[in-house]
Amino acid sequence: MQPTAHPRRPETNPRTVALGAFAGTALEWYDYYVYGAAAALVFNSQFFPQLSPLAGTMASFATFGVGFVARPLGAAIFGHLGDRYGRRRILMVTVVLIGVVTGCIGLLPTYAQIGVAAPILLATLRLLQGLSVGGEWSGAATLAVEHAPKEKRGIYGVMPQMGSPVGSLTATAVFALVSVLPDAQFDSWGWRVPFLLGFPLLLVALWVRSRVDESPVFQEMLAEQRAAKRPLVELVRGSGGRLAVGVAVSFVGIGGYYLCGTFLVNYGSDTVGVDRTVLLNAATLGSFINLCLYPMFGRIADRVGPGPVAVWGAAASAAAAFPIFWLVGLGSAAGVAAGLVLGVVLVSVSYAACGQLLSEMFAREVRYSGVGLSYNLSGAISGFVPLAATALLAVTGESLWPVAAMLCVFSLITLVAAVAARRLRVAEL
Numbered sequence: 001m002q003p004t005a006h007p008r009r010p011e012t013n014p015r016t017v018a019l020g021a022f023a024g025t026a027l028e029w030y031d032y033y034v035y036g037a038a039a040a041l042v043f044n045s046q047f048f049p050q051l052s053p054l055a056g057t058m059a060s061f062a063t064f065g066v067g068f069v070a071r072p073l074g075a076a077i078f079g080h081l082g083d084r085y086g087r088r089r090i091l092m093v094t095v096v097l098i099g100v101v102t103g104c105i106g107l108l109p110t111y112a113q114i115g116v117a118a119p120i121l122l123a124t125l126r127l128l129q130g131l132s133v134g135g136e137w138s139g140a141a142t143l144a145v146e147h148a149p150k151e152k153r154g155i156y157g158v159m160p161q162m163g164s165p166v167g168s169l170t171a172t173a174v175f176a177l178v179s180v181l182p183d184a185q186f187d188s189w190g191w192r193v194p195f196l197l198g199f200p201l202l203l204v205a206l207w208v209r210s211r212v213d214e215s216p217v218f219q220e221m222l223a224e225q226r227a228a229k230r231p232l233v234e235l236v237r238g239s240g241g242r243l244a245v246g247v248a249v250s251f252v253g254i255g256g257y258y259l260c261g262t263f264l265v266n267y268g269s270d271t272v273g274v275d276r277t278v279l280l281n282a283a284t285l286g287s288f289i290n291l292c293l294y295p296m297f298g299r300i301a302d303r304v305g306p307g308p309v310a311v312w313g314a315a316a317s318a319a320a321a322f323p324i325f326w327l328v329g330l331g332s333a334a335g336v337a338a339g340l341v342l343g344v345v346l347v348s349v350s351y352a353a354c355g356q357l358l359s360e361m362f363a364r365e366v367r368y369s370g371v372g373l374s375y376n377l378s379g380a381i382s383g384f385v386p387l388a389a390t391a392l393l394a395v396t397g398e399s400l401w402p403v404a405a406m407l408c409v410f411s412l413i414t415l416v417a418a419v420a421a422r423r424l425r426v427a428e429l
Contacts, residue, residue: 020212021144021159022166023205024095028136029167030201031102031129033283034194036258036386037175039064040266041276042191046110047119054394057266061387063123064262067130068383071376074134076232079369082135083231087143087368088214090135095209097132099202101125106195137163138372141355146217146364146429154301154309157356158294164351165294168287170201172280179277217364217429228365235366235373242361242424246374247381248417249358252314252410253351254375255382259407260343261286263386264328268336271398275333282337286344293345297352306353306360307422311415313349318411320346325404343407350414357418360425 043063044056051059082090105125111118140160148156171194178190221227228234235243261283268274301309320342327339354375362370385406392402 016211016213017144017147017156018159020091020209021140021156022163023208024091024098024136025140025160025163026166026170027095027102027163027198027201027205028098028133029164030171031098031133031167031198033168033171034102034175034198035064035067035105035126036262037171037265037280038191038194039386040262041269042187043122045187046112046191047122049111053270054390057270058387058390059119061262061266061384061390063119063126065383065387066123067126067133068376068380070127070130071134071379071383072373074131075138075372075376076134076369077131078135079138079372080230080232082139082142082368082372083228083366086214086218087139087146088209088212090368091139091143092206092209094132094136094139095205096202098129098136099198099205101129101132102198103196103202106192106198134376135368135372138358138375139368141375142359142368142371143212143215145356145359146215146367147213152302153356153360154303154306154353155295155298157301157306157359158298158352160355161348161352162291162294164348165287165291169284169291172284172287176277176280176284179280221364226365231366231369235362235369239362239366239370243370243374243377245417245420245424246358246361246370247378248413249310249421250351250354250375250378250414251382251417252317252347252407252414253354254379255385256317256347256407256410257344257351258382258385259389259403259410260324260340260347263389263403264336264340264343266386266390267328267393268333268340271393272328272331272333272336274336278333278337279340282340283344286341289341289345290348293348294352297349301353301356305422306357307418309353310350310357310418310421313346313351313353314411314415314418316349317343317346318408318415321408321411322401322404324407325400329400347407347411350418353418357421360429361421363426364429 039060043060048056048059144156144159174194181190265279268279269276324339324343327335358371389403
């Protein structure tokens with residue numbers, strides 16, 4: 001494969017760029033929410049029935065984490081290809097892989113049908129999906145920010161993050177519909193429907209993304225023959241410190257979300273006994289609030305820069321960590337729902353700034369690789385947050401305060417990193 005010099009268009013339709021950046025990440029996050037909900041509500045009985053309820057839940061979350069371990073490898077592979085051969089071309093590949101694997105999970109036989117091969121196949125598909133997702137968000141963020149005029153990088157950079165609440169709203173709406181089925185039907189086939197919808201959603205995402213042009217920054221790189229021959233090597237040698245800061249910048253937006261979203265859904269359902277429909281409705285409300293707030297945070301970032309937005313968000317989630325879990329600890333459906341909504345909204349403030357903040361930290365020759373590895377190394381760690389929180393419950397007699405401390409620590413890590421990231425911005429994209 002050789003780098004392709006794409007014809008340069010004088011102007012790119014902003015709506016086309018925004019939709020293209022958004023489409024694949026919406027599918028990516030749809031898969032995340034569907035898988036996270038299934039891991040919390042049904043995978044323990046379908047794929048790990050031989051284990052105790054607690055052990056089965058931990059095993060389900062372990063398969064959830066497997067995909068995140070694969071993401072840094074996917075980021076390295078697709079980041080290298082994106083820096084060498086073009087952002088758009090690689091993003092077409094990643095969206096196809098994500099959609100196909102999501103649909104295939106809905107076709108899997110259960111443990112009762114094929115025994116131990118069922119969880120092995122589940123983990124394998126999750127691994128393959130993790131590889132493809134490793135190149136998705138970072139490529140979309142890079143493409144969006146590189147297309148953006150300087151004064152609009154904030155609103156462009158937030159478009160990939162918009163995929164998160166839209167994916168959540170779609171996934172929770174579908175899960176809410178199948179959750180009204182009788183338990184026997186839900187366990188038999190109802191849980192498969194959200195995964196099978198990955199196939200038609202892929203077609204929509206593919207059509208939208210096919211209309212997006214290559215990044216003008218990458219086209220200039222090709223014209224000037226400045227594309228890196230070994231982007232990953234150059235990144236590690238020349239920008240290792242930036243990479244470490246990028247990992248920390250992403251931490252509360254990813255790990256905090258998995259703690260306040262996925263973990264609390266499981267805790268509310270299994271420990272408190274809250275009806276799962278109530279929890280899904282709370283998650284839907286949180287996602288809707290984020291969908292409304294993300295454009296505002298993008299506009300604010302255009303005025304003051306992405307760094308202050310990330311700092312303010314991290315400070316807010318640190319301050320609210322213990323109140324959030326105090327609400328959950330009340331043991332009522334209202335308390336769990338309120339804590340869930342407050343948590344997922346606050347940790348998303350810093351996340352809103354990640355696209356622009358990370359893209360502006362790395363030189364264009366290694367940007368796809370740098371953004372991808374930063375984001376996905378953070379994701380690899382964060383993927384095991386629900387498992388770690390569940391383990392903390394087991395060893396502390398189900399005390400929520402250590403879990404609240406986790407959220408506070410995540411927030412402070414991101415706060416310090418966001419301050420550092422403001423000083424590491426490249427002079428120009």
